[in-house]
Amino acid sequence: MGPDDRDVLAEASESAPLVPAEALLAPPRAKVRASVARMLGHWFVVAASNELGDRPIARTLLGVPIVLFRDGEGKPGALLDRCPHRNVPLSIGEVVEGQLQCSYHGWRFDRGGTCKFVPSLLGDATAKARNAPSYAAREQDGFVWVYGAPNEAPKTEPYRFPQLGKGYTTVRRRVESESTMHAALENALDVPHTQYLHSGLFRSKPRGIQIEARVTRTHDRVVAEYVGEPRPTGLVARILSPSGGEVTHFDRFILPSIAEVEYRIGTENHFYVSAAMTPVTDFLTHIYAVVSFKVRLFPGWLLKPFLMPLGLKVFAQDAALLKLQTENIKRFGGEQYASTEIDVLGRHIWRLMRQAERGSVSTGENVHEETVKLLV
Known part of the structure; x- marks a missing residue:
């Protein structure tokens, strides 16, 4: 390394960062x-509990x-x-x-991201510029949850999966959708598409x-509460309630x-899906x-081998x-949607997401109600 190289390295020291720290944390x-x-x-x-063992793992949240x-x-x-020292991924390190x-x-x-030890350094290792931005993390219901705002105390609590530990047969799966989170949420809670895309499997x-x-x-x-709905004619519904x-x-x-889908068919047949969606990237x-x-x-143990392959086929x-x-x-450079009233939940989901992004979510009980008629 020559003298000019050393000068360049000195200019990029922690006392004169080339890029503002807040820009590094902003989702693209x-x-x-x-x-x-x-x-x-x-x-x-961001992970199932059993994925996080003795070694660190890399994840992406909001890009x-x-x-x-x-x-x-x-x-x-x-x-x-x-x-923060030399930009190396911490995920390739060790605990x-x-x-x-x-x-x-x-x-x-x-x-908490505080630098606690620097080998060969005689003085105190702790200094604000040496800290790594941290995110609140919590283990709950067999999952590792991360709060999306760095260096911030959480203002909310993670979602609780409602049927765990209540005598139900439970299956957990992680799958992925190459889509926006809004599109994945609307799809999970959309009735009309199941009559065509999943014809014969559920409706x-x-x-x-x-x-x-x-x-x-x-x-x-x-x-959305669906009133007057007959039992779906697809294979999954027939297995659940012959x-x-x-x-x-x-x-x-x-x-x-969170997307929840709940069916009760008859008095004793109960089917509950809770899906926690994570925006890895846009x-x-x-x-x-x-x-x-x-x-x-x-x-439940008898039905599980039959229902899970069908459920995975629906998701595929x-x-x-x-x-x-x-x-x-x-390909077309952006979305362009033409909607009708039977696109029941999509616009409401988007409204709530936008309010949450702006930080304008109310804690009051401002209620909007409407009734939509549709054919099944």
Whole structure:
């Protein structure tokens, strides 16, 4: 290294950063016009608990690379995946004495991002410029949740999966959708598409039966209750309730990223899907699904091998369609939607997401209600 090289390195020292720190933490903006809301002040699932062991793992949330690790007490920590010393990914390091150690020069950080140790340094290792930006992390319901705003105390609590530990047969899966999170949420809570895209698996094409969707939107969620719905004619519904029965059906979106689908068929058949969606990037969404069910005629362990392949096939159809939708949105330079009233929840989901992005979510009980008629 010559004298000129040393001068350049000195100019890029911590006392004179080339790029403002806040710019490094800002999620990158999409170049394509799309329904993307960056809800930083909320919790998102970034891993299953069993994925986070003795070694750090890399994840991306809202387009920002982060690293997860367990400290000396086994608690999860989440830091920006970038050593403040020389920009090396911290995710390629290791955990030493409960601290995350960079693989390049051995700097160590606690789960709050504070630099605790610099090898060969005689003085105190702690200094604000040496800290790594940190994200609040919590382990709950078998998942690791991360709060989207760095260096900030959480203002909300993570979502609780409602059917865990209540005698239900439960299956967990992580799948991914090459789409915006809004598109994935609307797809998960959209009734009309199931009659065509999933024909024969869950529903058949419309039989001309009129039902109502009673929609209620509050400050943090929107719920559709479908009234007068007959038992779906597809294979999954016939397995869940061979003899039919009265159907109770709710679809729910809960800020920031939860989709719930609940069916009761008859008095003792209950099917509940909770999907926690994580915006990895603008056009990649990870979906952490918890499927819980209880059926009167069959034990859960017997139904599980039949229902899960069918459920995964339904999702594979959705994933393939959403990927094509995304490719077309990019091909045409942005979204252009023409909607009707039977696109029941999509506009409400987007309204709530935009309010959350702006930080204008109310804690009051401002309620919007409407009724939509549709044919199934």
